[in-house]
Amino acid sequence: MASSRSGFAELLRAWRDRLSPADAGFTVTDGRRAPGLRREELAQLAGLSVDYVLRLEQSRAKNPSAQVVGALARALQLSRAERDQLYRSAGLLPPRDGTVSTHVPAGIQRLAARLGDVPIGVFSADWTLVWWNTMWSALHGDPALLPAVERNLARALFGNGAAHASMLPVRSERGPDALAASIVVDLKDAVSRYPADGRLDRLVRELRETSDAFARLWTTQPAAAQHTTDRKTILHPEIGDILLDCDVLVVPGADLRMVTYTAAAGSSGAGKLDLLRVTHVAKPA
Incomplete structure (x- = not known):
């Protein structure tokens, strides 16, 4: 050893x-x-x-x-x-094929690192946050303060732990239930593609047992349209309401989702993002 x-x-x-x-x-x-x-x-x-x-x-x-x-x-x-x-x-078995990968290719990390002015979070197929930059932390709070198991969007939406407690209020122009429904559909798709992934199975079983909303959506939610551009208002504790465009970009071959927040030049949202850059240290998480 x-x-x-x-x-x-x-x-x-x-x-x-x-x-x-x-x-x-x-x-x-x-x-x-x-x-x-x-x-x-x-x-x-x-x-x-x-x-x-x-x-x-x-x-x-x-x-x-x-x-x-x-x-x-x-x-x-x-x-x-x-x-x-x-x-x-380290004396450990590498992640098996057929399970959800948390590997972020170097090229994706370099690309995201060069877009430091934009809040970026990279999620695996089970919506676990696996990479983020400083602007993401400035906008949503520092994920490093959460236990690793809690850095999951499904837990933030439906759980009762640290992820849910730390999630800032967000209003979507697509309606209050659109994000929750799309996350459930994505998890159902992930389960079908990664049946041997024990961590994914435990996540779904836990949420079905502890969240009535998740259990209802899991049973009734039909296939949903792919993620599209959404406009979201995030209630930030220091800046106040920030209206931003949210895009979900799929990384081919890696089964990752890169979530970005941007605002049109000269808009109120752009000005508030600039304020976040000034008030937070410019270094990645």
Whole structure:
């Protein structure tokens, strides 16, 4: 086990040194000496403490969980083969084919990192948030403050835990039930495509047992139209009502959804997004 932990630590350090800060969305200054990510930057991207990353790199932290390894793999923008190598070096089995993938391809991360002025969240097929930028945190609250299992839109809409408690009030021009109905339809589709995914099965069973609204929609909701552009008003605790266009972009081949919020130039929404940029530190989550 000691040699396994050593191999994990070596991979972590090597891949951290390899990743360009600019590709991860950080501003590179002239005085920067490290060619790759700093330890605190990796911790920030993965939603971990700096001390824990340090202990992992020094082989002092034992048995990182699959969630931790997955978060590090996404933060380091690893390929699927590299991700699987990192899992094995931690003594874990890589995610199986036929289950919902939380892997975000490096190209998608680089693209999203370069759109730092736009709130962006990347979701897996079960609507778990797997990547976000600073503007997303500024608009919706920092997902890193939630337990990893709670970073799920279905839990935010239908659950009774931290995700639901932290979700800001949102009004949709498509009506109050449109988002909830479309999420249920998406989960039904995900279940049909990933029947062996235990985490997805537990999510659906839990919500059917604890949420009358979810159970009703699961039983009665017919196939819905694909996600289209929606206009949403978000009640922000600091800025007030912000009217924005919300688009859901599907990532071909990765079964991911990239959710973006934008506003027309010169609009009230654009001005409020500018205010959010000024009042929040410009660094990715």
